[in-house]
Amino acid sequence: MKKHHATGHDATLPPAGFKLYGRILSFARGYFLIFFLGVIANALYSGVDATMTYMLKPIVNKGFVARDAHFLLWLPLIIIALVFCRATFNYFSTYFMALVSRSVVMNMRKTIFRHYLKIPAYYYDNNSTGELLSLMLYNVDQVARITSTAIIQVFQAIFLVLGLLVVMLSVSWKLTLIFCVIGPLMAVVIKSSNRHMRRHNHGLQKGMGHVTNIAEESITGYREVRTFGGEPYEINRFDEAVKKNRSRELKIAVLQVVNTSGVQLLGSLALALVIYLATSHASTQISTGSFVALVAAMIALLKPLKQLTNVNNIFQAGFAGAQSIFRFLALETEQDTGTLSPARIQGNIEFDIQSFIYPKTEKVVLRNIRFSVQAGKTCALVGRSGSGKTTLVSLLPRFYELADTSDIKLDGQSVKAFTLSVLREQIAVVSQHVGLFNDTIFHNVAYGVMREKSEAEVIEALKLAHAWEFVEPLPEGIHTLVGENGLLLSGGQRQRLAIARAILKDAPILILDEATSALDNESERLIQKAMDRLMVGRTTIVVAHRLSTIEKADQIMVLDAGELKEQGTHESLLAQGGYYRKLYDMQFQD
Known part of the structure:
Protein backbone atom coordinates (compact mmCIF):
# COMPACT_ATOMS: atom_id res chain seq x y z
CA MET A 1 0.00 0.00 0.00
CA LYS A 2 1.95 2.98 -1.28
CA LYS A 3 1.58 6.42 0.21
CA HIS A 4 3.75 8.58 -2.02
CA HIS A 5 2.30 11.48 -3.92
CA ALA A 6 2.42 11.88 -7.66
CA THR A 7 5.65 13.14 -9.15
CA GLY A 8 4.29 13.51 -12.64
CA HIS A 9 6.79 14.17 -15.40
CA ASP A 10 6.31 17.76 -16.50
CA ALA A 11 5.42 18.25 -20.12
CA THR A 12 4.48 21.13 -22.36
CA LEU A 13 0.71 21.23 -22.51
CA PRO A 14 -1.63 23.53 -24.40
CA PRO A 15 -3.40 26.01 -22.14
CA ALA A 16 -7.08 25.54 -21.38
CA GLY A 17 -9.02 26.59 -24.45
CA PHE A 18 -9.54 25.60 -28.06
CA LYS A 19 -6.16 23.86 -28.47
CA LEU A 20 -6.68 21.72 -25.39
CA TYR A 21 -10.25 20.93 -26.41
CA GLY A 22 -9.02 20.01 -29.86
CA ARG A 23 -6.59 17.58 -28.29
CA ILE A 24 -9.41 16.08 -26.26
CA LEU A 25 -11.46 15.62 -29.42
CA SER A 26 -8.52 13.80 -31.02
CA PHE A 27 -9.77 10.83 -28.98
CA ALA A 28 -12.95 10.92 -31.07
CA ARG A 29 -11.27 10.24 -34.41
CA GLY A 30 -13.78 8.70 -36.76
CA TYR A 31 -16.59 10.65 -35.12
CA PHE A 32 -15.81 14.15 -36.42
CA LEU A 33 -18.76 14.00 -38.86
CA ILE A 34 -21.03 13.03 -35.95
CA PHE A 35 -19.63 15.93 -33.93
CA PHE A 36 -20.24 18.32 -36.83
CA LEU A 37 -23.82 17.05 -37.20
CA GLY A 38 -24.29 17.58 -33.47
CA VAL A 39 -23.11 21.18 -33.81
CA ILE A 40 -25.54 21.74 -36.71
CA ALA A 41 -28.39 20.22 -34.68
CA ASN A 42 -27.55 22.53 -31.77
CA ALA A 43 -27.52 25.53 -34.12
CA LEU A 44 -30.93 24.60 -35.52
CA TYR A 45 -32.30 23.99 -32.01
CA SER A 46 -31.18 27.44 -30.88
CA GLY A 47 -32.40 28.94 -34.15
CA VAL A 48 -35.89 27.66 -33.40
CA ASP A 49 -35.73 29.24 -29.92
CA ALA A 50 -34.68 32.58 -31.43
CA THR A 51 -37.44 32.30 -34.03
CA MET A 52 -40.04 31.69 -31.33
CA THR A 53 -38.86 34.87 -29.60
CA TYR A 54 -39.05 36.81 -32.86
CA MET A 55 -42.58 35.49 -33.39
CA LEU A 56 -43.71 37.71 -30.51
CA LYS A 57 -43.51 40.69 -32.89
CA PRO A 58 -46.11 39.45 -35.41
CA ILE A 59 -48.17 37.84 -32.64
CA VAL A 60 -48.58 41.22 -30.93
CA ASN A 61 -48.83 43.38 -34.10
CA LYS A 62 -50.96 41.06 -36.23
CA GLY A 63 -52.68 38.96 -33.63
CA PHE A 64 -53.54 41.36 -30.82
CA VAL A 65 -53.33 44.80 -32.45
CA ALA A 66 -54.45 44.22 -36.07
CA ARG A 67 -56.50 41.07 -35.31
CA ASP A 68 -55.38 39.51 -38.61
CA ALA A 69 -57.74 36.50 -39.01
CA HIS A 70 -55.55 34.73 -41.59
CA PHE A 71 -52.49 35.00 -39.34
CA LEU A 72 -54.41 33.83 -36.27
CA LEU A 73 -55.63 30.81 -38.26
CA TRP A 74 -52.09 29.67 -39.06
CA LEU A 75 -50.53 30.65 -35.74
CA PRO A 76 -51.32 27.38 -33.84
CA LEU A 77 -49.86 25.30 -36.69
CA ILE A 78 -46.74 27.46 -36.77
CA ILE A 79 -46.25 27.03 -33.01
CA ILE A 80 -46.76 23.25 -33.24
CA ALA A 81 -44.26 23.03 -36.11
CA LEU A 82 -41.67 25.07 -34.22
CA VAL A 83 -42.06 22.97 -31.06
CA PHE A 84 -41.78 19.75 -33.08
CA CYS A 85 -38.63 20.99 -34.84
CA ARG A 86 -37.16 22.11 -31.52
CA ALA A 87 -37.70 18.67 -29.95
CA THR A 88 -36.30 16.88 -33.03
CA PHE A 89 -33.15 19.01 -33.18
CA ASN A 90 -32.65 18.62 -29.41
CA TYR A 91 -32.88 14.82 -29.72
CA PHE A 92 -30.28 14.61 -32.47
CA SER A 93 -27.92 17.11 -30.83
CA THR A 94 -28.04 15.18 -27.55
CA TYR A 95 -27.59 11.80 -29.27
CA PHE A 96 -24.72 12.89 -31.52
CA MET A 97 -22.86 14.62 -28.69
CA ALA A 98 -23.38 11.66 -26.34
CA LEU A 99 -21.95 9.34 -29.00
CA VAL A 100 -18.87 11.55 -29.35
CA SER A 101 -18.50 11.91 -25.58
CA ARG A 102 -18.69 8.18 -24.87
CA SER A 103 -16.15 7.57 -27.65
CA VAL A 104 -13.78 10.10 -26.07
CA VAL A 105 -14.16 8.43 -22.67
CA MET A 106 -13.67 4.93 -24.07
CA ASN A 107 -10.61 5.82 -26.15
CA MET A 108 -9.08 7.95 -23.41
CA ARG A 109 -9.41 5.18 -20.82
CA LYS A 110 -8.01 2.63 -23.26
CA THR A 111 -5.05 4.91 -23.96
CA ILE A 112 -4.41 5.54 -20.26
CA PHE A 113 -4.63 1.81 -19.45
CA ARG A 114 -2.19 0.91 -22.22
CA HIS A 115 0.15 3.59 -20.91
CA TYR A 116 -0.10 2.11 -17.41
CA LEU A 117 1.35 -1.10 -18.84
CA LYS A 118 4.25 0.69 -20.53
CA ILE A 119 5.50 3.24 -18.01
CA PRO A 120 8.62 2.39 -15.98
CA ALA A 121 8.39 0.63 -12.63
CA TYR A 122 9.60 3.67 -10.69
CA TYR A 123 6.34 5.48 -11.50
CA TYR A 124 4.41 2.79 -9.63
CA ASP A 125 6.91 3.07 -6.77
CA ASN A 126 6.33 6.82 -6.42
CA ASN A 127 2.55 7.01 -6.91
CA SER A 128 -0.27 5.51 -4.92
CA THR A 129 -2.79 3.12 -6.42
CA GLY A 130 -5.57 5.57 -5.55
CA GLU A 131 -3.93 8.37 -7.54
CA LEU A 132 -3.44 6.12 -10.55
CA LEU A 133 -7.05 4.94 -10.47
CA SER A 134 -8.37 8.47 -9.90
CA LEU A 135 -6.65 9.59 -13.09
CA MET A 136 -8.50 7.02 -15.19
CA LEU A 137 -11.82 7.29 -13.37
CA TYR A 138 -12.42 10.71 -11.81
CA ASN A 139 -10.31 12.81 -14.21
CA VAL A 140 -11.73 11.11 -17.29
CA ASP A 141 -15.25 11.65 -15.94
CA GLN A 142 -14.48 15.35 -15.65
CA VAL A 143 -13.34 15.37 -19.29
CA ALA A 144 -16.47 13.44 -20.28
CA ARG A 145 -18.70 16.19 -18.94
CA ILE A 146 -17.17 18.81 -21.24
CA THR A 147 -17.68 16.58 -24.27
CA SER A 148 -21.34 15.82 -23.55
CA THR A 149 -23.86 17.88 -21.56
CA ALA A 150 -21.58 20.88 -21.06
CA ILE A 151 -20.66 21.27 -24.73
CA ILE A 152 -24.33 20.85 -25.70
CA GLN A 153 -25.24 23.66 -23.33
CA VAL A 154 -22.41 25.81 -24.67
CA PHE A 155 -23.38 25.36 -28.32
CA GLN A 156 -27.06 25.90 -27.60
CA ALA A 157 -26.28 28.99 -25.52
CA ILE A 158 -23.89 30.49 -28.09
CA PHE A 159 -26.21 29.89 -31.02
CA LEU A 160 -29.16 31.19 -29.01
CA VAL A 161 -27.23 34.35 -28.11
CA LEU A 162 -26.35 34.86 -31.78
CA GLY A 163 -29.94 34.20 -32.83
CA LEU A 164 -31.36 36.58 -30.24
CA LEU A 165 -28.85 39.27 -31.24
CA VAL A 166 -30.06 38.90 -34.84
CA VAL A 167 -33.65 39.35 -33.57
CA MET A 168 -32.65 42.42 -31.56
CA LEU A 169 -30.67 43.94 -34.43
CA SER A 170 -33.61 43.44 -36.78
CA VAL A 171 -35.83 45.33 -34.35
CA SER A 172 -33.49 48.15 -33.28
CA TRP A 173 -29.77 48.10 -33.93
CA LYS A 174 -29.16 51.20 -31.81
CA LEU A 175 -30.69 49.72 -28.66
CA THR A 176 -28.95 46.40 -29.36
CA LEU A 177 -25.54 48.10 -29.46
CA ILE A 178 -26.21 49.58 -26.01
CA PHE A 179 -26.94 46.08 -24.70
CA CYS A 180 -23.77 44.74 -26.34
CA VAL A 181 -21.58 47.15 -24.34
CA ILE A 182 -21.74 44.68 -21.43
CA GLY A 183 -19.96 41.99 -23.48
CA PRO A 184 -16.37 43.06 -22.63
CA LEU A 185 -17.29 43.55 -18.97
CA MET A 186 -18.73 40.01 -18.82
CA ALA A 187 -15.53 38.67 -20.39
CA VAL A 188 -13.46 40.34 -17.67
CA VAL A 189 -15.61 38.79 -14.91
CA ILE A 190 -15.43 35.30 -16.45
CA LYS A 191 -11.68 35.42 -17.19
CA SER A 192 -10.78 36.56 -13.68
CA SER A 193 -12.69 33.66 -12.12
CA ASN A 194 -11.46 31.02 -14.58
CA ARG A 195 -7.87 31.12 -13.35
CA HIS A 196 -8.88 30.58 -9.73
CA MET A 197 -11.40 27.84 -10.57
CA ARG A 198 -8.85 25.91 -12.61
CA ARG A 199 -6.34 26.05 -9.75
CA HIS A 200 -8.90 24.81 -7.23
CA ASN A 201 -10.03 22.06 -9.63
CA HIS A 202 -6.44 20.81 -9.96
CA GLY A 203 -6.30 20.63 -6.15
CA LEU A 204 -9.68 18.88 -6.04
CA GLN A 205 -8.54 16.21 -8.52
CA LYS A 206 -5.40 15.52 -6.48
CA GLY A 207 -7.56 15.41 -3.39
CA MET A 208 -9.87 12.85 -5.01
CA GLY A 209 -6.82 10.70 -5.73
CA HIS A 210 -5.89 10.90 -2.04
CA VAL A 211 -9.43 9.98 -0.97
CA THR A 212 -9.45 7.02 -3.38
CA ASN A 213 -6.08 5.89 -2.07
CA ILE A 214 -7.20 5.97 1.59
CA ALA A 215 -10.35 4.02 0.73
CA GLU A 216 -8.37 1.49 -1.33
CA GLU A 217 -5.83 0.95 1.46
CA SER A 218 -8.52 0.52 4.12
CA ILE A 219 -10.51 -1.92 1.99
CA THR A 220 -7.59 -4.09 0.86
CA GLY A 221 -6.04 -4.00 4.32
CA TYR A 222 -9.28 -4.52 6.22
CA ARG A 223 -7.84 -7.44 8.21
CA GLU A 224 -4.96 -5.32 9.53
CA VAL A 225 -7.33 -2.40 10.20
CA ARG A 226 -9.66 -4.55 12.32
CA THR A 227 -6.96 -6.66 13.97
CA PHE A 228 -4.97 -3.66 15.19
CA GLY A 229 -7.95 -1.45 15.97
CA GLY A 230 -7.20 0.98 13.19
CA GLU A 231 -10.80 1.95 12.51
CA PRO A 232 -10.67 5.31 14.39
CA TYR A 233 -7.41 6.25 12.68
CA GLU A 234 -8.67 5.34 9.19
CA ILE A 235 -12.00 7.12 9.79
CA ASN A 236 -10.17 10.25 10.94
CA ARG A 237 -7.78 10.07 7.98
CA PHE A 238 -10.65 9.69 5.53
CA ASP A 239 -12.68 12.45 7.20
CA GLU A 240 -9.76 14.87 6.97
CA ALA A 241 -9.29 14.10 3.28
CA VAL A 242 -12.95 14.62 2.39
CA LYS A 243 -13.06 17.80 4.51
CA LYS A 244 -10.20 19.25 2.50
CA ASN A 245 -12.06 18.37 -0.68
CA ARG A 246 -15.21 19.96 0.68
CA SER A 247 -13.26 23.16 1.32
CA ARG A 248 -12.03 23.17 -2.26
CA GLU A 249 -15.52 22.47 -3.57
CA LEU A 250 -16.95 25.36 -1.52
CA LYS A 251 -14.35 27.74 -2.93
CA ILE A 252 -15.28 26.62 -6.44
CA ALA A 253 -18.99 27.05 -5.64
CA VAL A 254 -18.39 30.60 -4.34
CA LEU A 255 -16.44 31.52 -7.46
CA GLN A 256 -19.23 30.07 -9.59
CA VAL A 257 -21.87 32.12 -7.73
CA VAL A 258 -19.80 35.30 -8.05
CA ASN A 259 -19.29 34.58 -11.73
CA THR A 260 -22.97 33.90 -12.44
CA SER A 261 -24.26 36.76 -10.29
CA GLY A 262 -21.82 39.21 -11.84
CA VAL A 263 -22.87 38.31 -15.36
CA GLN A 264 -26.57 38.44 -14.47
CA LEU A 265 -26.16 41.82 -12.75
CA LEU A 266 -24.43 43.31 -15.78
CA GLY A 267 -27.10 41.87 -18.08
CA SER A 268 -29.92 43.22 -15.89
CA LEU A 269 -28.38 46.71 -15.78
CA ALA A 270 -28.09 46.73 -19.56
CA LEU A 271 -31.69 45.53 -19.91
CA ALA A 272 -32.92 48.26 -17.54
CA LEU A 273 -31.01 50.92 -19.52
CA VAL A 274 -32.44 49.72 -22.85
CA ILE A 275 -36.02 49.65 -21.51
CA TYR A 276 -35.57 53.17 -20.13
CA LEU A 277 -34.23 54.53 -23.39
CA ALA A 278 -36.86 52.72 -25.45
CA THR A 279 -39.78 54.04 -23.40
CA SER A 280 -38.54 57.59 -22.84
CA HIS A 281 -36.90 58.47 -26.17
CA ALA A 282 -37.63 55.89 -28.80
CA SER A 283 -41.13 54.65 -28.11
CA THR A 284 -42.53 56.24 -31.23
CA GLN A 285 -39.84 54.72 -33.46
CA ILE A 286 -40.79 51.05 -32.97
CA SER A 287 -44.10 49.26 -32.88
CA THR A 288 -45.58 47.67 -29.80
CA GLY A 289 -44.83 44.21 -31.17
CA SER A 290 -41.23 45.18 -31.92
CA PHE A 291 -40.77 46.53 -28.41
CA VAL A 292 -42.21 43.35 -26.87
CA ALA A 293 -39.96 41.19 -29.07
CA LEU A 294 -36.91 43.32 -28.17
CA VAL A 295 -37.52 43.14 -24.44
CA ALA A 296 -38.34 39.41 -24.63
CA ALA A 297 -35.11 38.79 -26.55
CA MET A 298 -33.09 40.71 -23.96
CA ILE A 299 -34.71 38.80 -21.11
CA ALA A 300 -34.18 35.53 -22.98
CA LEU A 301 -30.49 36.45 -23.37
CA LEU A 302 -29.99 36.29 -19.61
CA LYS A 303 -30.68 32.54 -19.57
CA PRO A 304 -27.94 31.47 -22.03
CA LEU A 305 -25.53 33.94 -20.42
CA LYS A 306 -26.23 32.34 -17.05
CA GLN A 307 -25.91 28.94 -18.65
CA LEU A 308 -22.48 29.82 -20.05
CA THR A 309 -21.22 30.93 -16.65
CA ASN A 310 -22.65 27.81 -14.97
CA VAL A 311 -20.90 25.42 -17.39
CA ASN A 312 -17.71 27.44 -17.07
CA ASN A 313 -16.81 25.60 -13.87
CA ILE A 314 -17.47 22.28 -15.59
CA PHE A 315 -15.08 23.29 -18.34
CA GLN A 316 -12.39 24.41 -15.90
CA ALA A 317 -12.66 21.08 -14.07
CA GLY A 318 -12.58 19.21 -17.38
CA PHE A 319 -9.59 21.18 -18.64
CA ALA A 320 -7.74 20.60 -15.36
CA GLY A 321 -8.47 16.87 -15.64
CA ALA A 322 -7.37 16.82 -19.28
CA GLN A 323 -4.09 18.54 -18.44
CA SER A 324 -3.37 15.92 -15.75
CA ILE A 325 -4.18 13.14 -18.20
CA PHE A 326 -2.01 14.55 -20.98
CA ARG A 327 0.81 15.15 -18.50
CA PHE A 328 0.60 11.45 -17.57
CA LEU A 329 0.48 10.37 -21.23
CA ALA A 330 3.62 12.44 -21.85
CA LEU A 331 5.58 10.26 -19.41
CA GLU A 332 8.34 8.29 -21.06
CA THR A 333 7.66 4.59 -21.53
CA GLU A 334 10.04 1.70 -20.94
CA GLN A 335 12.99 1.76 -23.32
CA ASP A 336 12.64 -1.03 -25.86
CA THR A 337 15.32 -0.48 -28.47
CA GLY A 338 16.76 -4.00 -28.51
CA THR A 339 16.60 -6.16 -31.62
CA LEU A 340 17.65 -9.64 -30.45
CA SER A 341 14.77 -12.11 -30.25
CA PRO A 342 16.07 -15.66 -29.77
CA ALA A 343 13.50 -18.38 -29.17
CA ARG A 344 15.38 -19.59 -26.06
CA ILE A 345 18.67 -18.63 -24.47
CA GLN A 346 21.03 -20.98 -22.63
CA GLY A 347 20.90 -19.01 -19.40
CA ASN A 348 24.46 -17.78 -18.72
CA ILE A 349 24.29 -14.55 -16.68
CA GLU A 350 26.97 -11.93 -16.00
CA PHE A 351 26.46 -9.06 -13.58
CA ASP A 352 28.75 -6.04 -13.93
CA ILE A 353 27.20 -3.23 -11.91
CA GLN A 354 29.38 -0.27 -11.03
CA SER A 355 26.48 1.52 -9.37
CA PHE A 356 22.71 1.75 -9.48
CA ILE A 357 20.51 4.65 -8.38
CA TYR A 358 16.71 4.48 -8.39
CA PRO A 359 15.18 6.98 -10.83
CA LYS A 360 14.18 10.34 -9.32
CA THR A 361 16.46 9.73 -6.32
CA GLU A 362 20.12 10.34 -5.51
CA LYS A 363 20.82 7.41 -3.19
CA VAL A 364 23.15 4.70 -4.52
CA VAL A 365 21.55 1.34 -3.67
CA LEU A 366 23.97 -1.00 -5.48
CA ARG A 367 27.70 -0.61 -6.12
CA ASN A 368 30.64 -2.71 -7.34
CA ILE A 369 28.75 -5.95 -7.91
CA ARG A 370 30.43 -8.33 -10.36
CA PHE A 371 29.77 -12.06 -10.66
CA SER A 372 28.50 -14.62 -13.15
CA VAL A 373 26.16 -17.60 -13.06
CA GLN A 374 26.60 -20.50 -15.45
CA ALA A 375 23.62 -21.93 -17.30
CA GLY A 376 21.73 -24.50 -15.23
CA LYS A 377 23.42 -23.49 -11.96
CA THR A 378 21.86 -22.05 -8.82
CA CYS A 379 23.03 -18.78 -7.30
CA ALA A 380 21.74 -17.58 -3.95
CA LEU A 381 21.63 -13.95 -2.81
CA VAL A 382 21.67 -13.48 0.95
CA GLY A 383 21.88 -10.53 3.26
CA ARG A 384 19.90 -8.48 5.70
CA SER A 385 16.72 -6.64 4.68
CA GLY A 386 17.58 -3.61 2.58
CA SER A 387 20.86 -5.03 1.36
CA GLY A 388 19.75 -4.80 -2.30
CA LYS A 389 18.86 -8.41 -3.14
CA THR A 390 15.42 -7.76 -4.66
CA THR A 391 16.71 -4.64 -6.41
CA LEU A 392 19.46 -6.70 -8.03
CA VAL A 393 17.11 -9.35 -9.44
CA SER A 394 14.70 -6.60 -10.61
CA LEU A 395 17.42 -5.37 -12.95
CA LEU A 396 17.52 -8.68 -14.83
CA PRO A 397 14.08 -8.31 -16.53
CA ARG A 398 14.84 -4.56 -16.87
CA PHE A 399 12.21 -3.25 -14.52
CA TYR A 400 14.80 -0.55 -13.94
CA GLU A 401 17.43 0.71 -16.37
CA LEU A 402 21.15 0.59 -15.68
CA ALA A 403 23.53 3.43 -16.43
CA ASP A 404 25.90 3.07 -19.36
CA THR A 405 28.76 2.17 -16.98
CA SER A 406 26.91 -0.95 -15.79
CA ASP A 407 25.48 -3.96 -17.59
CA ILE A 408 23.95 -7.40 -17.24
CA LYS A 409 24.62 -9.94 -19.97
CA LEU A 410 22.74 -13.07 -21.00
CA ASP A 411 24.82 -15.53 -23.04
CA GLY A 412 27.31 -12.71 -23.64
CA GLN A 413 24.70 -10.21 -24.88
CA SER A 414 23.58 -7.13 -22.96
CA VAL A 415 20.01 -7.33 -21.68
CA LYS A 416 19.47 -4.00 -23.51
CA ALA A 417 20.14 -5.77 -26.81
CA PHE A 418 17.04 -7.97 -26.43
CA THR A 419 13.53 -6.82 -27.13
CA LEU A 420 11.71 -6.43 -23.83
CA SER A 421 9.07 -9.04 -24.63
CA VAL A 422 11.63 -11.67 -25.61
CA LEU A 423 13.88 -10.85 -22.63
CA ARG A 424 11.01 -11.34 -20.20
CA GLU A 425 9.92 -14.53 -21.93
CA GLN A 426 13.26 -16.01 -20.80
CA ILE A 427 12.56 -15.33 -17.13
CA ALA A 428 10.06 -16.80 -14.67
CA VAL A 429 9.57 -15.26 -11.23
CA VAL A 430 8.15 -16.69 -8.01
CA SER A 431 8.09 -14.12 -5.23
CA ALA A 507 11.71 -20.29 -18.98
CA PRO A 508 15.49 -20.93 -18.91
CA ILE A 509 16.01 -18.44 -16.04
CA LEU A 510 14.17 -18.67 -12.73
CA ILE A 511 14.06 -16.06 -9.97
CA LEU A 512 12.84 -17.18 -6.54
CA ASP A 513 12.44 -14.08 -4.39
CA GLU A 514 11.74 -15.02 -0.75
CA ALA A 515 9.33 -17.63 -2.09
CA THR A 516 8.99 -19.52 1.22
CA SER A 517 9.59 -16.79 3.79
CA ALA A 518 6.00 -16.47 5.04
CA LEU A 519 4.93 -20.13 5.07
CA ASP A 520 4.42 -22.72 7.75
CA ASN A 521 6.69 -25.76 7.86
CA GLU A 522 4.30 -28.10 6.02
CA SER A 523 3.63 -25.61 3.22
CA GLU A 524 7.33 -24.81 3.00
CA ARG A 525 8.16 -28.52 2.69
CA LEU A 526 5.72 -29.02 -0.19
CA ILE A 527 6.78 -25.83 -1.94
CA GLN A 528 10.48 -26.61 -1.50
CA LYS A 529 9.88 -29.97 -3.21
CA ALA A 530 8.06 -28.19 -6.03
CA MET A 531 10.84 -25.61 -6.37
CA ASP A 532 13.53 -28.30 -6.39
CA ARG A 533 11.75 -29.87 -9.35
CA LEU A 534 11.27 -26.48 -11.00
CA MET A 535 14.97 -25.57 -10.69
CA VAL A 536 16.23 -28.62 -12.57
CA GLY A 537 17.93 -27.57 -15.82
CA ARG A 538 17.36 -23.85 -15.22
CA THR A 539 19.62 -21.01 -14.20
CA THR A 540 18.18 -20.08 -10.83
CA ILE A 541 18.70 -17.02 -8.65
CA VAL A 542 17.36 -17.50 -5.14
CA VAL A 543 16.78 -14.56 -2.83
CA ALA A 544 16.40 -15.69 0.77
CA HIS A 545 16.54 -14.60 4.40
CA ARG A 546 16.51 -18.16 5.68
CA LEU A 547 19.97 -19.57 5.06
CA SER A 548 18.64 -23.11 5.45
CA THR A 549 16.87 -22.78 2.09
CA ILE A 550 20.03 -22.03 0.08
CA GLU A 551 22.65 -24.38 1.55
CA LYS A 552 22.65 -26.50 -1.62
CA ALA A 553 23.18 -23.56 -3.99
CA ASP A 554 26.13 -23.84 -6.37
CA GLN A 555 27.29 -20.39 -5.29
CA ILE A 556 26.21 -17.84 -2.72
CA MET A 557 26.55 -14.06 -3.00
CA VAL A 558 26.53 -12.17 0.29
CA LEU A 559 25.25 -8.59 0.04
CA ASP A 560 25.33 -5.81 2.60
CA ALA A 561 24.29 -2.18 2.10
CA GLY A 562 24.23 -2.71 -1.67
CA GLU A 563 27.75 -4.15 -1.91
CA LEU A 564 29.01 -7.68 -2.59
CA LYS A 565 30.83 -8.67 0.62
CA GLU A 566 31.57 -12.35 0.02
CA GLN A 567 30.97 -15.15 -2.46
CA GLY A 568 31.46 -18.88 -2.47
CA THR A 569 29.70 -22.10 -1.50
CA HIS A 570 27.95 -22.65 1.79
CA GLU A 571 30.84 -24.65 3.22
CA SER A 572 33.58 -22.29 2.02
CA LEU A 573 31.80 -19.22 3.35
CA LEU A 574 31.32 -20.84 6.76
CA ALA A 575 34.99 -21.75 6.80
CA GLN A 576 35.99 -18.16 6.06
CA GLY A 577 34.33 -17.05 9.30
CA GLY A 578 33.28 -13.74 7.78
CA TYR A 579 29.98 -11.91 7.33
CA TYR A 580 28.10 -15.01 6.09
CA ARG A 581 29.24 -16.94 9.16
CA LYS A 582 27.83 -14.19 11.41
CA LEU A 583 24.48 -14.32 9.60
CA TYR A 584 24.43 -18.10 9.90
CA ASP A 585 25.24 -18.08 13.61
CA MET A 586 22.56 -15.46 14.32
CA GLN A 587 19.89 -17.61 12.65
CA PHE A 588 20.89 -20.91 14.20
CA GLN A 589 22.07 -19.91 17.66
CA ASP A 590 20.19 -21.58 20.53
Missing part, protein backbone atom coordinates in the same frame (compact mmCIF):
# COMPACT_ATOMS: atom_id res chain seq x y z
CA GLN A 432 6.86 -13.84 -1.66
CA HIS A 433 3.99 -11.61 -2.79
CA VAL A 434 2.12 -13.74 -5.31
CA GLY A 435 0.19 -11.80 -7.92
CA LEU A 436 -3.12 -13.53 -8.62
CA PHE A 437 -6.07 -12.09 -10.51
CA ASN A 438 -9.78 -12.35 -9.77
CA ASP A 439 -10.13 -15.13 -12.31
CA THR A 440 -10.08 -18.91 -12.45
CA ILE A 441 -7.17 -21.10 -11.41
CA PHE A 442 -6.72 -22.07 -15.06
CA HIS A 443 -6.40 -18.49 -16.27
CA ASN A 444 -4.10 -17.56 -13.38
CA VAL A 445 -1.71 -20.37 -14.25
CA ALA A 446 -2.02 -20.09 -18.04
CA TYR A 447 -1.57 -16.33 -17.90
CA GLY A 448 -0.29 -13.91 -20.54
CA VAL A 449 1.85 -15.58 -23.20
CA MET A 450 0.60 -18.96 -21.95
CA ARG A 451 -3.08 -18.30 -22.77
CA GLU A 452 -3.03 -20.94 -25.51
CA LYS A 453 -1.90 -23.74 -23.18
CA SER A 454 -4.29 -26.66 -22.88
CA GLU A 455 -6.07 -27.84 -19.75
CA ALA A 456 -3.92 -30.97 -19.76
CA GLU A 457 -0.73 -28.87 -19.70
CA VAL A 458 -2.07 -26.74 -16.86
CA ILE A 459 -3.07 -29.81 -14.84
CA GLU A 460 0.40 -31.31 -15.36
CA ALA A 461 2.00 -28.09 -14.10
CA LEU A 462 -0.32 -28.11 -11.07
CA LYS A 463 0.72 -31.69 -10.29
CA LEU A 464 4.42 -30.87 -10.53
CA ALA A 465 3.83 -27.88 -8.20
CA HIS A 466 1.97 -30.08 -5.66
CA ALA A 467 -1.08 -27.92 -6.24
CA TRP A 468 -3.33 -30.51 -7.88
CA GLU A 469 -3.99 -32.09 -4.49
CA PHE A 470 -6.06 -29.05 -3.40
CA VAL A 471 -7.34 -28.05 -6.85
CA GLU A 472 -8.79 -31.43 -7.87
CA PRO A 473 -11.35 -31.67 -5.00
CA LEU A 474 -12.76 -28.20 -5.72
CA PRO A 475 -16.30 -28.30 -7.21
CA GLU A 476 -15.19 -26.33 -10.29
CA GLY A 477 -11.66 -27.74 -10.38
CA ILE A 478 -9.27 -25.58 -12.40
CA HIS A 479 -12.18 -23.32 -13.31
CA THR A 480 -12.65 -22.22 -9.68
CA LEU A 481 -12.42 -18.47 -9.07
CA VAL A 482 -9.60 -17.54 -6.65
CA GLY A 483 -10.95 -14.12 -5.58
CA GLU A 484 -9.18 -10.79 -5.61
CA ASN A 485 -5.43 -11.35 -5.09
CA GLY A 486 -6.23 -15.03 -4.48
CA LEU A 487 -8.04 -14.17 -1.24
CA LEU A 488 -10.02 -17.43 -1.29
CA LEU A 489 -6.79 -19.45 -1.10
CA SER A 490 -4.24 -19.95 1.67
CA GLY A 491 -0.73 -18.52 1.44
CA GLY A 492 0.73 -21.91 0.61
CA GLN A 493 -1.88 -22.56 -2.07
CA ARG A 494 -1.22 -19.21 -3.71
CA GLN A 495 2.50 -19.94 -3.68
CA ARG A 496 2.01 -23.32 -5.34
CA LEU A 497 -0.09 -21.73 -8.08
CA ALA A 498 2.76 -19.29 -8.68
CA ILE A 499 5.16 -22.19 -8.99
CA ALA A 500 2.78 -23.97 -11.38
CA ARG A 501 2.71 -20.81 -13.50
CA ALA A 502 6.51 -20.76 -13.58
CA ILE A 503 6.59 -24.47 -14.49
CA LEU A 504 4.14 -23.90 -17.33
CA LYS A 505 6.21 -20.99 -18.66
CA ASP A 506 9.29 -23.23 -18.84
